[in-house]
Amino acid sequence: MTSLTSSLVRGAVTSPFKHPGRPGATLPTDRLTLPAAPAAPGPLAAYRRICGFPAPESGPLPLPYLHVLAFPLAMRLMTGRDFPLPVVGLVHTWIEIRSHRPVQPGEALEPTVYAAELTPHRRGTEVTMVTEARVGGELVWESRSGYLSRHATKAEAGAKAEAGAKGEEGAKGEEGAKGEEAQAPALPAVAEWRLPGDLGRRYGAVSGDRNPIHLHPLTARLFGFPRAIAHGMWTVARCLAEADEQPGELRSVRVDFRAPVLLPATVVYAADPAGNTFVLRSESSSGSSSGRGTRSGQVHVTGSVTRAS
Known part of the structure; x- marks a missing residue:
C-alpha cells in the first residue's frame, strides 16, 4: 500500500x-x-x-x-x-x-x-x-x-466538423444512433445493491488504491466529478461475486466500463439465467449539488464470463 x-x-x-x-x-x-x-x-x-x-x-x-x-x-x-x-x-x-x-x-x-x-x-x-x-x-x-x-485527435475533430456540417438535428440523430449501438443487452434484474457514500474509502483501505476521486466529494470535484465514484475494480469484483454463485468455476471474464458510479447509489446487477453475461446499471436517478447526477437505467459495467466445464 x-x-x-x-x-x-x-x-x-x-x-x-x-x-x-x-x-x-x-x-x-x-x-x-x-x-x-x-x-x-x-x-x-x-x-x-x-x-x-x-x-x-x-x-x-x-x-x-x-x-x-x-x-x-x-x-x-x-x-x-x-x-x-x-x-x-x-x-x-x-x-x-x-x-x-x-x-x-x-x-x-x-x-x-x-x-x-x-x-x-x-x-x-x-x-x-x-x-x-x-x-x-x-x-x-x-x-x-x-x-x-x-486528448484531441484528428478523428474527434473530424467528427465535430461533420456534425457541424450536418446541423444540430443531424448531429443529434447520429449521437442517438451511436447510443443505440452502445446499449447493453436487456437482461433481467438479479440483485439490487445500495452503495454507501464511504464505499470508496472502505475499498481504498483494503486495496490500497486511495485515488482522490474515490475518497470524498470535495476531492472528487477537483477532477470534475460531482461526488466520489466507486472503484471500477470493486464493481468488477462485486459482479463476479454474484456470478460466482452460479454453477461452474469462473475461469475468465471480460468487463467494459461504461460510466462511473457516483456514490452513494442504488445499482442493479442484471444477468442471463446462467450468469454468463451481466450488466450493472442504475436503478433510480440521484441528483447532486452541482445539478449533475446518475441517470435512471444508466449502464455502468457490461461483462461476460466463461466457466470450467
Whole structure:
C-alpha cells in the first residue's frame, strides 16, 4: 500500500510534464516483478468481505484479487519518467482476466507487470497493461487492461466538423444512433445493491488504491466529478461475486466500463439465467449539488464470463 500511495504522489507530480498523443511515443520495456509470496490472510479476508465473496479459508483466490495485489507494480510503471502518458486523468476502460487453474491462498505467487501496446483511440491514446502471476514458474493467472488518456485527435475533430456540417438535428440523430449501438443487452434484474457514500474509502483501505476521486466529494470535484465514484475494480469484483454463485468455476471474464458510479447509489446487477453475461446499471436517478447526477437505467459495467466445464 505504501508503494501504491507513493506512486499516486509521483504520478501527480510527473503528469503535467507528459504530453499524450505526441508522435513517436514508445512504451518502457521494463518488466516489474515482485518476489514470490502467498497472499496475506488478513487483507484477503477484508477483500472478500467488502466485495461480497464467500470466505472459506481453503477456497481459491477470487478471480480479480491478483489484479489488486499487482496493481502497485502497474502504477510504479505508469508513473515512471519513461512512460508516455500522464497517469492523472487516465481512465480504466476495460479488463480481461484469465485463470489457468484455481490459485490457493497459500501458494507463493510471483506477479509480473509490463506495458504491452500503445494504440490510437478516437478520443485519445490507449495503453494495454499486462499482469501475469506464476507459481514455481508456471503461469497460473493473467490479465490485460486498457487505460485511456484523453486528448484531441484528428478523428474527434473530424467528427465535430461533420456534425457541424450536418446541423444540430443531424448531429443529434447520429449521437442517438451511436447510443443505440452502445446499449447493453436487456437482461433481467438479479440483485439490487445500495452503495454507501464511504464505499470508496472502505475499498481504498483494503486495496490500497486511495485515488482522490474515490475518497470524498470535495476531492472528487477537483477532477470534475460531482461526488466520489466507486472503484471500477470493486464493481468488477462485486459482479463476479454474484456470478460466482452460479454453477461452474469462473475461469475468465471480460468487463467494459461504461460510466462511473457516483456514490452513494442504488445499482442493479442484471444477468442471463446462467450468469454468463451481466450488466450493472442504475436503478433510480440521484441528483447532486452541482445539478449533475446518475441517470435512471444508466449502464455502468457490461461483462461476460466463461466457466470450467
